[in-house]
Amino acid sequence: MSKSAYATTDEKRDRNIVAELRRVTKRFGDVLAADHLDLQIREGEFLSFLGPSGCGKTTALRMLAGFEVPTEGDVLLDGEIVNRLEAHRRPVNMVFQHYALFPHLTVAQNIGYGLKQVRPRLPRSEIAEKVSKALELVRLPGFENRRIWEMSGGQQQRVALARAIINEPKMLLLDEPLAALDRKLRKEMQIELQNIQRSLGITFILVTHDQEEALSMSDRICIMRDGRIVQVGSPQDLYDRPMNRYVADFVGTSNFFDGRVTSVSGDLAEVTLDAGLTLSGRPIDKVSAGQAVSISVRPEQVHLTRTGGGEGQLPVTVHNRIFLGEHTEYLVIHETLGEFLVLAPRQSELNEGPFNTGDVLQASWDAGAALVLDRN
Amino acid sequence: MRVYATLVYLFLYIPIGVIALFSFNAGRHASQLQGFSIKWYGKALNNPFVMDALETSLIVALVSATFASVFGAMAAVALHGIKGPVRTIFDGLIYVAVMIPGIVIGIATLIGLVTLFDQLNPMIAAIWPGGFEPPKLQMGMLSLIAAHTMFLMALCIIIVRARLSGMDRSLTEASADLYATPMATFRQVTLPLIFPAIVAGFLLSFTFSFDDFIIAFFVAGSETTLPIYVFSSIRRGVTPEINAIGTMVLGVSLVLLVTAQILLRRGEKKSR
Numbered sequence: 001m002s003k004s005a006y007a008t009t010d011e012k013r014d015r016n017i018v019a020e021l022r023r024v025t026k027r028f029g030d031v032l033a034a035d036h037l038d039l040q041i042r043e044g045e046f047l048s049f050l051g052p053s054g055c056g057k058t059t060a061l062r063m064l065a066g067f068e069v070p071t072e073g074d075v076l077l078d079g080e081i082v083n084r085l086e087a088h089r090r091p092v093n094m095v096f097q098h099y100a101l102f103p104h105l106t107v108a109q110n111i112g113y114g115l116k117q118v119r120p121r122l123p124r125s126e127i128a129e130k131v132s133k134a135l136e137l138v139r140l141p142g143f144e145n146r147r148i149w150e151m152s153g154g155q156q157q158r159v160a161l162a163r164a165i166i167n168e169p170k171m172l173l174l175d176e177p178l179a180a181l182d183r184k185l186r187k188e189m190q191i192e193l194q195n196i197q198r199s200l201g202i203t204f205i206l207v208t209h210d211q212e213e214a215l216s217m218s219d220r221i222c223i224m225r226d227g228r229i230v231q232v233g234s235p236q237d238l239y240d241r242p243m244n245r246y247v248a249d250f251v252g253t254s255n256f257f258d259g260r261v262t263s264v265s266g267d268l269a270e271v272t273l274d275a276g277l278t279l280s281g282r283p284i285d286k287v288s289a290g291q292a293v294s295i296s297v298r299p300e301q302v303h304l305t306r307t308g309g310g311e312g313q314l315p316v317t318v319h320n321r322i323f324l325g326e327h328t329e330y331l332v333i334h335e336t337l338g339e340f341l342v343l344a345p346r347q348s349e350l351n352e353g354p355f356n357t358g359d360v361l362q363a364s365w366d367a368g369a370a371l372v373l374d375r376n
Numbered sequence: 377m378r379v380y381a382t383l384v385y386l387f388l389y390i391p392i393g394v395i396a397l398f399s400f401n402a403g404r405h406a407s408q409l410q411g412f413s414i415k416w417y418g419k420a421l422n423n424p425f426v427m428d429a430l431e432t433s434l435i436v437a438l439v440s441a442t443f444a445s446v447f448g449a450m451a452a453v454a455l456h457g458i459k460g461p462v463r464t465i466f467d468g469l470i471y472v473a474v475m476i477p478g479i480v481i482g483i484a485t486l487i488g489l490v491t492l493f494d495q496l497n498p499m500i501a502a503i504w505p506g507g508f509e510p511p512k513l514q515m516g517m518l519s520l521i522a523a524h525t526m527f528l529m530a531l532c533i534i535i536v537r538a539r540l541s542g543m544d545r546s547l548t549e550a551s552a553d554l555y556a557t558p559m560a561t562f563r564q565v566t567l568p569l570i571f572p573a574i575v576a577g578f579l580l581s582f583t584f585s586f587d588d589f590i591i592a593f594f595v596a597g598s599e600t601t602l603p604i605y606v607f608s609s610i611r612r613g614v615t616p617e618i619n620a621i622g623t624m625v626l627g628v629s630l631v632l633l634v635t636a637q638i639l640l641r642r643g644e645k646k647s648r
Binding site: 065066086087088089092093096098100101102103114117167 | 544546547549550551552553554555556557558560561564565568569
């Protein structure tokens with residue numbers, strides 16, 4: 001029972017498995033929060049659970065932490081079934097969404113809390129030394145005697161991180177740790193988290209609903225929906241080879257054209273769109289004639305030219321133009337396909353002059369760049 | 377509206393103000409002011425009956441407030457940990473216990489204890505070794521402490537429960553996540569965070585017990601608490617001495633109540 005459902009290319013695939021979910025199901029009354037989750041977590045990787053709120057990602061994390069007991073299936077840590085092992089006996093630490101720092105303790109007491117529970121007791125000097133090292137690691141040296149409420153949100157975030165990693169856990173679980181920070185701080189912390197993860201080599205498991213966060217930090221992403229795992233893979237895998245429309249929509253931006261498969265030949269499939277047009281594209285999963293699919297085209301894979309009119313080119317009208325520096329984003333309208341987004345490099349405008357609102361242009365893409373995806 | 381509000385407050389506070397004012401009256405009549413003096417305070421504090429009653433009141437208030445806050449906190453923590461109908465029923469009963477008028481608690485406790493003692497006393501006498509006088513259970517300080525503890529425990533449970541439900545649940549989870557056993561979590565996280573509420577509960581309980589007349593009147597037996605003493609001496613006319621006692625009780629009560637409020641407020645801010 002070790003069917004692995006993940007992508008083929010992964011440099012860390014040969015590492016040891018630190019944790020595993022085996023057909024794990026969790027029900028809260030009538031609510032199915034996790035539905036037959038199968039996942040292997042490898043030593044030293046940065047894995048994200050990505051999905052909208054209520055998709056079961058936090059439940060999965062809490063079962064790894066020991067706060068929830070699975071209704072069915074097994075949770076394994078280091079090859080042992082730990083379904084009912086209490087949180088305080090698990091070599092796993094968590095960074096909570098709102099940090100959950102102890103308000104009645106100082107920064108140093110918060111960070112040293114885990115070490116203080118160790119039996120036989122560690123000498124005070126050793127704890128103090130580790131605390132100051134941990135504070136240095138999160139770039140808050142000398143903050144030992146501060147009170148929690150004297151710290152800013154970003155600083156509290158760092159204390160929460162230090163409090164978890166000082167124990168050198170087998171896995172660090174992060175429950176939307178950056179959600180409460182403002183955008184700039186979030187960017188900084190993303191980079192810092194990545195650096196800390198690399199330098200310590202601890203397995204990080206991140207729960208987030210922010211695709212950008214997951215894409216930029218993770219070695220692998222586990223996309224969830226309605227309590228189930230939809231796809232697991234490296235960020236690039238998910239972007240280039242999404243299993244279905246849901247994944248393509250969740251990871252990055254894409255244009256979707258709905259239709260039905262008319263024929264499959266070799267690597268390509270012909271799809272007759274609901275709008276009447278016929279386009280061809282590359283199926284990621286197996287498709288068969290008559291299947292309801294969406295054709296997904298990433299905005300950056302659409303080429304705009306002023307002249308042409310050859311086969312496979314679509315006459316479009318520029319409806320809106322947003323200059324983004326190295327790229328320009330256009331909202332264009334095709335008379336049967338409707339509106340879709342195009343992200344063109346600056347060079348195309350430099351070659352052909354600016355594409356202004358109202359201009360009629362030719363849009364095209366490689367057949368291989370159009371993905372034929374199951375509509376679910 | 378403002379006029380009415382002012383009138384209501386005047387109606388409430390003028391009598392209290394008058395008592396405080398007349399406690400400093402130099403003359404011996406309660407109806408006319410004859411200069412400033414604190415001699416009545418000295419007189420009250422040197423009156424052996426007053427001091428006896430004060431001692432009884434202090435012992436009762438201290439013991440019942442201690443029991444009420446300790447057991448109340450324990451009950452609150454236990455109730456916080458359970459769910460479902462049991463908790464709902466207990467919560468309901470606790471609120472009822474606080475809202476029941478003192479006179480009902482007084483009568484009910486009196487009847488209940490007297491009936492119980494009537495049953496128990498012969499049994500104790502029967503099993504008591506011969507040659508000694510068997511102890512006799514009767515109304516007195518212990519029954520008063522029991523009645524106060526019971527009533528005040530409900531109050532303490534409510535205060536500590538409020539504090540517990542205002543506490544972020546992830547704090548205890550974080551403690552467990554950092555290897556603390558449930559007992560260690562209680563000692564290092566839960567208890568320090570609810571401690572202000574326990575102390576506030578103690579202070580409020582102390583005040584309520586110290587001020588209580590109705591319950592004490594029924595269940596104190598032959599013991600005289602300060603409110604009972606005041607009540608019985610008022611029948612011989614209001615003297616400035618009574619005013620002095622009243623003012624002292626008022627002062628102590630106010631200090632305790634304000635302290636309790638400050639503790640509750642500060643605790644709330646800290647846990648955010």
